[in-house]
Amino acid sequence: MKRIAVDAMGGEHAPQAIVDAVIKTRKELPNVTFILFGDEQKVKGAFPKDDDFKQVEFVNTTEVIADSDEPVKAIRRKKDSSMVVAANYVKDKKADALVSLGNTGALLSSGIFIIGRIKGVDRPALMPTMPSQKGEQGFNIIDVGANAQSKASYLVQWAQMANYYAEKIRNIKNPKVALLNNGAEDDKGDPMHQEAYKLLSETDLNFTGNIEGNELMEGKADVVVTDGFTGNAVLKAIEGTATVILHMLKDSLLNSGVIPKIGAGLAKPALRNLAKRFDTKRYGGAVLLGVNGIVVKPHGRSDATTIYYAFKQVDKMLDQNLVAKYTELFKDNKK
Amino acid sequence: MKRIAVDAMGGEHAPQAIVDAVIKTRKELPNVTFILFGDEQKVKGAFPKDDDFKQVEFVNTTEVIADSDEPVKAIRRKKDSSMVVAANYVKDKKADALVSLGNTGALLSSGIFIIGRIKGVDRPALMPTMPSQKGEQGFNIIDVGANAQSKASYLVQWAQMANYYAEKIRNIKNPKVALLNNGAEDDKGDPMHQEAYKLLSETDLNFTGNIEGNELMEGKADVVVTDGFTGNAVLKAIEGTATVILHMLKDSLLNSGVIPKIGAGLAKPALRNLAKRFDTKRYGGAVLLGVNGIVVKPHGRSDATTIYYAFKQVDKMLDQNLVAKYTELFKDNKK
Missing domain, CATH: 3.40.718.10 (Isopropylmalate Dehydrogenase)
Structure with missing residues (x-):
């Protein structure tokens, strides 16, 4: 059984998007248990009333690291935060992987200082x-x-x-x-x-x-x-340029009078097609490589589909034994 | 009289776009003389047959620095290149400014090593x-x-x-x-x-x-x-992202079938409007700040309109005495 520690309080749509992603993923990945860290009442409340909590465990935590928190201080002080407790599960081998949509800096610090870097890896990287x-x-x-x-x-x-x-x-x-x-x-x-x-x-x-x-x-x-x-x-x-251009394109199409607006309507399939090619949902999340566990960071604004892909990404990383491979790769590096 | 040394051999559309820009600009800037460096026959040939060469001088040069040339070597070896001879005019105070659409690295080197940096400026910058x-x-x-x-x-x-x-x-x-x-x-x-x-x-x-x-x-x-x-x-x-998105947008609109194509046609004014907002022509060229003369680098693909704006930009920089101002600003810096 593979065990994924999930920070259920991180990201803009927590815990709902995360719970929705768990429900969507568990059918496809029957060998995975999702351990959800956060306010247990809230997290449970995001499930349908009749859910049987199959492949799901809950760990109640009382604190949340905010995006505005200073990363290193936050992981030192908020010992009972969903992210820190989840990271400790990976450190203690009670979980194989950590997924969090929360504060990126704090997640990097959790990976590096709590889970710890692989011996021989000089610096983990995102x-x-x-x-x-x-x-x-x-x-x-x-x-x-x-x-x-x-x-x-x-x-x-x-x-x-x-x-x-x-x-x-x-x-x-x-x-x-x-x-x-x-x-x-x-x-x-x-x-x-x-x-x-x-x-x-x-x-x-x-x-x-x-x-x-x-x-x-x-x-x-x-x-x-x-x-x-x-x-x-x-x-x-890159992200900023893409956002500004697509925003201005929309703006331009909607505010140039009636004819362009009709045109934009007719062109919609093409624009959707373009948006699809830039759709990064299926990529899941960014990964922190070089630490003693799988750590994945989907964007804070991710929806359930993106998080679903992140879970599948984690599953594949576990199947491929990435941490063991990296440990082997750098075992002779004396640093 | 302000004197602008123009590398007439640099850029994709040389010398035609450069000559067209000179013709367009000289009416508006009667106090500017354009000194055109390059193959004199070719450069003159880019003017209309009946042109009176008002406000224009020619300096014949026999070499051209290519975009693929290694910058520092190129300016050392190609002593009779349009860029190097033009830079020497600025160095020798026979011109006040240098405009070139050629090899960026070579132009930076010409600015720094031939024209020379302003005393007190640690490093010129683009x-x-x-x-x-x-x-x-x-x-x-x-x-x-x-x-x-x-x-x-x-x-x-x-x-x-x-x-x-x-x-x-x-x-x-x-x-x-x-x-x-x-x-x-x-x-x-x-x-x-x-x-x-x-x-x-x-x-x-x-x-x-x-x-x-x-x-x-x-x-x-x-x-x-x-x-x-x-x-x-x-x-x-930023440039790459904008190029790829706009390219894919066009591609998407033209290859998604008939309806989007019609839509794209109707939306054209809006798309033109968008393109206009990203139109950098009026910005002229990039400037090398911190050298003993005005040095301006329009993009190698610039058309006559962009070069026209670059000439107007140079004119304004000369009016505002930028070099003198920077000389004053850093005169107490001992480096």
Whole structure:
């Protein structure tokens, strides 16, 4: 039996979206038990009245970490929060994985300080799957903000972990791995990125060289490795640009008079089609790689469908023994 | 008389688009002489047969720096290239400004190594004007790639130069200046960004704190200061995302059958309206701030209209004595 610890209080639509996702998923994953952490009365109340709570356990917690809480302080002080108690279940091997839609910084801290990093992994890192022009496959980008400061050797480890994820979880054969840099040539970037280029070239990864910011969405690489500061800025810039353009498009279509409005109505299937291609629901959540358990962070605004995909993603990560693989991969690293 | 040195061989549509822009601009700017550097026969041939070459001079050059050339090597070896000869005109005070659509790296090198940096400026930096959701005003972002490595003190100088540009050239009163960082709180980022935050707080700029990647296009700040590595990645990510979305939108509208196609036809005014709001032509080109002359880089794909705006931008920068102002601003900096 696989056991997923679920922070039932995190995210905009908690606990309802989370409970809905559990109900949707349990039929498909009969070998999974969902342990729901949070205000037990509220969480139970989100189930239909006649639910038999099949594959579900409850752990009552009295605190919630807010998005505005300072991450490290929050996990120290809110010992009885749904997120911290859930993380302790993973640490104590009472659960195999942690899913939370709550405060990202606090979840990273819970992963790193409570669950703990895998021996030999220098720094755990956060990795989402992003959509690309190429279609459904998208790409992974690591690190997008678990580390404000990075070293070349960290980037190599992240590339290795992400490569395995892309192969085993996303079923991409021989993933193309690229380094986010400020130009195409080998010697581009600051000394850290130059060193990362060199080290990546020496691995047995399918390293295809540098990739620039404008090439990300084209889907030129399956795995993009970047320092956590740049990765964070770039991820947010992509999300912000997409949001602004789609918002302005809608605005433009609805406020340019009657004819464009009719046009927009007729064009709806095409616009839906476009939205679908940018739909990241099926990607589930971002994963924190390098800690002693599976940690997945769906976006705080996720609906039940996205969370359902996140549960399936966790299930696959457990089946593929990702943590064991990473432990093996870095066992000879003395740090 | 103001004298603008124009690299007539740079960009995708050279020399025609450049000559067309000169013809369009000279009527409006009777006090400007355009010195066109390049293959004189070709450049002259791009003018109408009966043109009187009013306000135009020609300097014949025999080499061209290609986009694929390695920048520093190119400016060392191609001594008789249109870009290098034009830069030397500015260095020798035979021209006041340099406009080139050519190889960006080579233009940065020409600015820094041939024209030379202003005494007291630690590092010149590249700054485009970007569109935002707020409307026509857009925002400036500095540095977007002149420097692969940055220090906090550089960022403060860039903020000061960009602030003056936003005030005098873009007519923004008391521009909001923000630091691109990986979170809103004062203590976010690596030590360099933390120090930059502190130093920026101590200036008399209207420093509004950190800005995150997703907030850029919202127009939350008039001037965004960032290290050149992150700025480069973010700028390209924004451009790439916008390109991919608009491309997919078009694709989606045209390939979803007859009805959406009709809808797209009817919605055209709205789509044009959207495109117009993202039209950066009127912003002219990116500027290299901190060198002993005005250096402007319109995008390599620019048409005559964009180059026309770039000439008007240069004219305004000369009227506002930007170089003198920056010289004054940093005269006590001992570096």
